[in-house]
Amino acid sequence: xxxxxxxxxxxxxxxxxxxxxxxxxxxxxxxxxxxxxxxxxxxxxxxxxxxxxxxxxxxxxxxxxxxxxxxxxxxxxxxxxxxxxxxxxxxxxxxxxxxxxxxxxxxxxxxxxxxxxxxxxxxxxxxxxxxxxxxxxxxxxxxxxxxxxxxxxxxxxxxxxxxxxxxxxxxxxxxxxxxxxxxxxxxxxxxxxxxxxxxxxxxxxxxxxxxxxxxxxxxxxxxxxxxxxxxxxxxxxxxxxxxxxxxxxxxxxxxxxxxxxxxxxxxxxxxxxxxxxxxxxxxxxxxxxxxxxxxxxxxxxxxxxxxxxxxxxxxxxxxxxxxxxxxxxxxxxxxxxxxxxxxxxxxxxxxxxxxxxxxxxxxxxxxxxxxxxxxxxxxxxxxxxxxxxxxxxxxxxxxxxxxxxxxxxxxxxxxxxxxxxxxxxxx
Amino acid sequence: xxxxxxxxxxxxxxxxxxxxxxxxxxxxxxxxxxxxxxxxxxxxxxxxxxx
Numbered sequence: 001x002x003x004x005x006x007x008x009x010x011x012x013x014x015x016x017x018x019x020x021x022x023x024x025x026x027x028x029x030x031x032x033x034x035x036x037x038x039x040x041x042x043x044x045x046x047x048x049x050x051x052x053x054x055x056x057x058x059x060x061x062x063x064x065x066x067x068x069x070x071x072x073x074x075x076x077x078x079x080x081x082x083x084x085x086x087x088x089x090x091x092x093x094x095x096x097x098x099x100x101x102x103x104x105x106x107x108x109x110x111x112x113x114x115x116x117x118x119x120x121x122x123x124x125x126x127x128x129x130x131x132x133x134x135x136x137x138x139x140x141x142x143x144x145x146x147x148x149x150x151x152x153x154x155x156x157x158x159x160x161x162x163x164x165x166x167x168x169x170x171x172x173x174x175x176x177x178x179x180x181x182x183x184x185x186x187x188x189x190x191x192x193x194x195x196x197x198x199x200x201x202x203x204x205x206x207x208x209x210x211x212x213x214x215x216x217x218x219x220x221x222x223x224x225x226x227x228x229x230x231x232x233x234x235x236x237x238x239x240x241x242x243x244x245x246x247x248x249x250x251x252x253x254x255x256x257x258x259x260x261x262x263x264x265x266x267x268x269x270x271x272x273x274x275x276x277x278x279x280x281x282x283x284x285x286x287x288x289x290x291x292x293x294x295x296x297x298x299x300x301x302x303x304x305x306x307x308x309x310x311x312x313x314x315x316x317x318x319x320x321x322x323x324x325x326x327x328x329x330x331x332x333x334x335x336x337x338x339x340x341x342x343x344x345x346x347x348x349x350x351x352x353x354x355x356x357x358x359x360x361x362x363x364x365x366x367x368x369x370x371x372x373x374x375x376x377x378x379x380x381x382x383x384x385x386x387x388x389x390x391x392x393x394x395x396x397x398x399x400x401x402x403x404x405x406x407x408x409x410x411x412x413x414x415x416x417x418x419x420x421x422x423x424x425x426x427x
Numbered sequence: 428x429x430x431x432x433x434x435x436x437x438x439x440x441x442x443x444x445x446x447x448x449x450x451x452x453x454x455x456x457x458x459x460x461x462x463x464x465x466x467x468x469x470x471x472x473x474x475x476x477x478x
Contacts, residue, residue: 030455059460062466079476127455225467244475253477346454358454 027113029122030061031055032142032203033345034325039211041329041341042071050211057217057421058206064289066199067115069122072097074195076251087159088191088314096186096192104242111185112192116179119424124196127346134174137348140321141193142200144256145382150366152378153387156197156263162190164366170393171362198256203253211380219243268378270370271393277369277401284401294395299376301399304384319353326350353383361407372400 041048068071072093076082100110113122119138121128126140139146147155148165168187169177178186210218223240224232232240276287286425294302295309306313318326318333325331325347331339333350344348357362365371365380376396388396 004437006429006433009436024477033455055456056461058461059458060464061468063460063462064465064472075472077472079477125454125455219468221464222469224471225464234464238474240471241475244471247471249477345456405461 013076021256027122028113029069029199030068030121030125030127031059032125032200032207034342034347035204035207035333037341037345038325038328039207041209045328050285051101054210054338057208058203061206061219062203063203066195070098072192072195075252075257076249078250083261084257087253088195088398095188095196108185109179109293111189115128115181116189116193117122119174122198124193125346127348130174131394132348134178136173137351138174139202139329142204143321143324143382144197144201145320147380148371148375148383149269149378149381150374151263152268153381155266156194156260158264158267159190162193163187166190168366170364171367172364194260198252198260202252205255206247207421209247209251218247237361239272260294268374269376270373271397273369273373273397274394277397288401288405290395291398291400291405294399295402296393298391298395299388299399304355305358306355310404311357313355315386317353317384319384322350322353355385358403358406369397369400369404373397 009245025251029258035057036050040048044050064109065073065075072090074084074086074088074090076095095109096112097120098110099115100111102108118130119128119284120126120136120141121131121138124141126138128138131138144156146157146161148170149155149161151157151161164185166178166181166189166405167176168179169175178189181189206218220240220243223243226287238423274287275281276283278284281287283391294305302309304314304317322333325342326333326339329339329342331342331350333339334354336349339347339350361367363372363375365375373393375385376399377393378392388399389398
C-alpha cells in the first residue's frame with residue numbers, strides 16, 4: 001500500500017514538474033464570430049457562408065492598425081500632432097498589454113491580463129474564462145457601450161467615468177474595486193479598455209462593410225503592391241486612397257476615434273438639488289411624496305421597477321449586448337436550438353436584464369445622489385432604462401429623493417400593491 | 428503520515444489539472460491575418476496624407 005502511494009507520488013510529482021515546460025503560444029485577439037454569424041444570417045440565405053478569406057482580410061487590417069495583445073498599436077494618423085494622443089498613450093497601453101510581469105525597477109506590465117482578462121477576455125469580448133458563470137455577464141467592450149457614465153446615450157464615457165468604475169467596482173456584480181492600484185496603473189487600464197473598445201467597434205464596422213460589399217475587398221492592396229516591383233498607375237493610387245479614406249478615414253477616425261475625442265465636452269451638467277432635497281429640510285417629506293407621484297406617473301418608473309420598487313415590473317427584456325444578435329437573427333431566447341449557431345462560436349446564453357431592486361439601497365452605478373441623478377437624466381446605455389428627457393431637474397431630484405427613501409418606506413402604507421414576481425427579482 | 432501527504436498531493440494535482448483544463452476554454456477562433464499584407468498596409472497608412 002505504502003509502495004503504491006509512493007510510486008503515485010513520484011509519478012504525480014514528475015507530471016507536476018514537467019507541466020508548463022512547453023512554451024505556450026502568445027495570446028491572440030479573437031475574431032468577432034458572433035457578429036460574423038449575425039452578418040451571414042442578415043445577408044445570406046440559409047446554409048450559405050462568407051468565404052474564410054474575409055476573416056483574413058479583416059484580421060490584416062486590424063493587425064496593421066491595432067497590433068497584437070503583446071504589441072499593441074494605435075493609429076495616430078497625424079503623427080505626433082494627432083489629437084488622439086490626448087486619449088491614448090502608447091506607453092500606457094504597453095503597461096497594460098503583454099504578459100504579466102514586474103521588472104527590477106518595479107515597473108509593471110501586463111496589468112490587463114493580471115486583473116481583467118479572466119472575465120473580460122484578452123480581446124475585451126466579455127468572454128473570459130469565468131464569464132459564463134457570472135451574473136451579469138462581464139462587459140463586452142466591442143459594442144462601444146458603457147452603462148455608468150456622465151455622458152448622454154450614444155456618447156462614450158470619459159476617463160473619469162471609467163476610473164470611477166475601476167476604483168469603486170460595481171456593487172451587485174462581480175466587478176471588484178481596484179482602489180489599491182496606483183493611479184498610473186488605473187489610468188493605464190482605462191486607456192487599454194478604450195483601446196480594446198475602439199478596436200472592437202472598428203472590427204464590427206469592417207464586418208458590416210465587408211458583408212455588404214458582395215465579394216469586393218475593403219482595401220485592395222494589389223492596387224499599390226504590384227508583383228515584380230511594378231509602379232502603380234495614378235488611377236490605382238487614387239482608387240486605393242479612396243478605399244483607405246472610406247474604410248479608415250471615415251470608418252475609424254470619424255465614426256469612432258473622433259467620438260471618443262469629443263466626449264469630454266458632452267458631460268451632462270448636474271443641476272444643483274433644491275433645498276427640499278436635504279433630509280433636514282421641513283419640506284423634505286413632501287418632496288419625497290412628489291418623487292413618488294413622479295415615479296408612478298410622469299416617470300413611469302414602476303413599469304419596470306414595479307409598484308413596490310423591487311424590480312418586478314418587467315422581467316423579459318434583454319440588454320443591447322444580447323439584443324444585438326438575438327433580434328437580428330430572429331432567435332427565440334427560450335429555445336437554445338434557435339441560437340445554436342451563435343452558441344457554437346461563443347455567444348453566451350441570453351439572460352433577461354433585471355431592473356434594479358430599489359429597496360436594497362445599493363446601486364451599480366454608485367450611490368451618491370449625483371450618480372442617481374445621472375442615471376435618471378441620461379438613462380443607462382445598453383439597457384431598457386431610458387433617459388428622462390421630459391422631467392425637469394427638480395423633478396429628477398424629487399425622484400432621486402424618493403428612490404433613496406425607498407429602502408426605509410413601508411410599501412403597504414404607501415398604498416403599493418404586493419410584489420408579483422418576488423422570487424425573480426434582484427437581491 | 429506519508430500516505431496522508433501522498434493523498435493530499437494527488438488531490439492537489441488533480442485539482443490543478445482540472446483548473447488547467449477549464450482555463451483552456453476558448454470558443455471564438457483566433458484572428459487570422461497576413462503578416463506581409465499587414466506590414467504593407469501599415470506602410471501605406473503612414474505614407475498617406477490624412478489631413
